[in-house]
Amino acid sequence: MPSDKRARKRAAREAKLAALQRAQRRRSTVRRTITVVVLVAVAAGIYVLVSGNSTKNTAGKKSGATSTTSSTAPTTSRSAPTGCVRP
Numbered sequence: 001m002p003s004d005k006r007a008r009k010r011a012a013r014e015a016k017l018a019a020l021q022r023a024q025r026r027r028s029t030v031r032r033t034i035t036v037v038v039l040v041a042v043a044a045g046i047y048v049l050v051s052g053n054s055t056k057n058t059a060g061k062k063s064g065a066t067s068t069t070s071s072t073a074p075t076t077s078r079s080a081p082t083g084c085v086r087p
Contacts, residue, residue, distance in 0.1 A: 002010070
């Protein structure tokens with residue numbers, strides 16, 4: 001039969017260990033959360049960089065389509081300098 005003092009010591013030790021386990025679990029959760037947030041941020045950054053280049057290429061293609069329409073007009077302008085060379 002343990003004495004009251006031993007029972008109190010055991011209870012205090014168990015409470016201390018439980019508190020340490022909770023603190024460790026909390027640190028682990030915080031570390032895991034930070035890791036996930038950083039990975040999501042990196043993935044989002046890569047996506048923005050890749051999409052940013054695709055958007056620029058798409059915009060360039062749109063400009064290219066506009067340039068094609070504009071190229072038709074300068075073709076007429078090119079005929080004029082060629083005409084100027086004739087005389």
